Amino acid sequence: MNLTIRLDHVTRRYRDAVALDDISFQIGTGVTALLGPNGAGKTTLLSLLSTAAAPDNGTVEVFGHRADGTLAERTAIRRRLGFLPQEVEFPSGMTAFGFLEYIAVLKEWNDKTARHREVRRVLDAVQLADRPTIKIRKLSGGQRRRLAFAQALIGDPDLLILDEPTTGLDPEQRAVFRATLSERGRHGTVLLATHQTEDVGAVCDQVLVLDRGRVAFAGDVPSFIDSARGRVWVDDAPVPDAVASWRDPNRRVRSVGGEPPPTAEPVDPTVEDAYLLLVGPTPGVEVAA
């Protein structure tokens, strides 16, 4: 595994709140999922990795460069980085091509011919090649999300950081998106922050779970799933002290955690089961029978 990211005892505070609390981990080539409930510190971590913010303590290294180092070091990271924020506010009045061309210039694609070729390539990669001159405001939500993803692909970066990339994509687009990520994970590093646990099982090699600013789990996907083995059951009624219970497609109740009654049958766990056992149900999301 080629090492891409290394964090060593990193702490980041916002006034009195600790967003990241003395965390250390390493990420190499492949697709790594970043999971965690809201407020776990995921966005802060992505800000540090994208050189947009600096840690209060500890070191953040990307490709061997300090993410909080000199301008030259940060620029060296940025030249190999593609970043998709969770929310993108597009400029009004711009076309899809104009938007991507502007960002290509910001990514130092100074030669016009090469820049235009690269913009057309990423438009094609997100299946917007037939709509280059359309105003962004006329694109649908899913098309805008794909356009935002396209800008992250400019220059085929060695490190791709994606924050909730599949939000707003329909099932077909999500399937193609997974194929794209799998392809990219073979020769580069992808860090995928998501709440879509099915995406994790489909495309990710590694999982990093943050909870209240600390690393709750770091390892490969099978190990993560195995951590829930023997703690997931189906029955006709929910397990009383389960972390979460819900009705499955077979009209039976799936329960994660707790003490199962004698009638409960153990089943194979999923990424979602392991996640729920680790951090509990996501606040604000109702998981019930």
Added chain:
Amino acid sequence: MNATTLTIVTAPDRSSATPAWLLLARMEMIRYARRPAFVLGAGLTLAALVPYLDAGEPVDELSMIAPAALIGLIGITVSAQRVWASDRCADAAGSTPVPMATRTLAHLAACLVPFGVGLLFVAVSYARYLTDPPPANGYAALMSDSWVLAVWFALGAVSCLGGPILGVLIARMTDRRAVPILTTVGLVALAIVFQGLFEPLRRIRVFVPWTYWGGPFGIDSDPQRSIVLTGSPHCWVLYLLALCAVAALMALRQDRTWRSPRNRAAFAALLVTAVITCLLAMWTGTPDTIINPLPGDETSWGG
């Protein structure tokens, strides 16, 4: 999305002869020139020149208000919106190798577009002024050609530069969309209050951009009398240009990477220059207010 096309990429050509800031400047200049508010303002401003195409028509002494208002004041909002639009692009990409200061520099370069239109307006007006002098009872007839040129250059051209630069600065300091408009309204109010019509405020009027240096103001309710106010418009031009440079550097310094000791020294030097030229604009040049014609001098204006 097509996964099979992702790996065939050539690296960006960073050794290109055209640096990123120049590319961005060119893009921002084109985008500024295409903004409907600018196109409308510039069109109306240039339309104000049409009467001067008639050889017998002298230049209106107050015509410089057209570029100042229609290009300079509107430029505050146009510029701010351009900066915010480019910020949204940069935010969408997270962190990019080209820093914020480079984008700011490109936006400052784009301010040359409105400045160019204002300069064209002044050049045409001044050419007509030389070939067809203004009436003898006008304020311009009392002063030298360089005095007239300095006043017109400041009012007609520098205002078209200063307004858009102020817009860049505002956008760099806040993302509140109402600030450029409120600033414009505030500047208009200040210009009216400090233009020199109110005698107690004449000494401090030179602090205010786009104020007047003279005109047919109507002294003592007499609309046919003209006035020339005190001070040096030559130094005032330098003062306004120094203010533009201060604002530009302040905008650039919003990017922390620009806060080097050398830039700090340049900023301090510009501030000192602005203060000195401001004081010189107030205390040199025309020592007393001139009213033309003087009350009772009916022969020079009664015709």
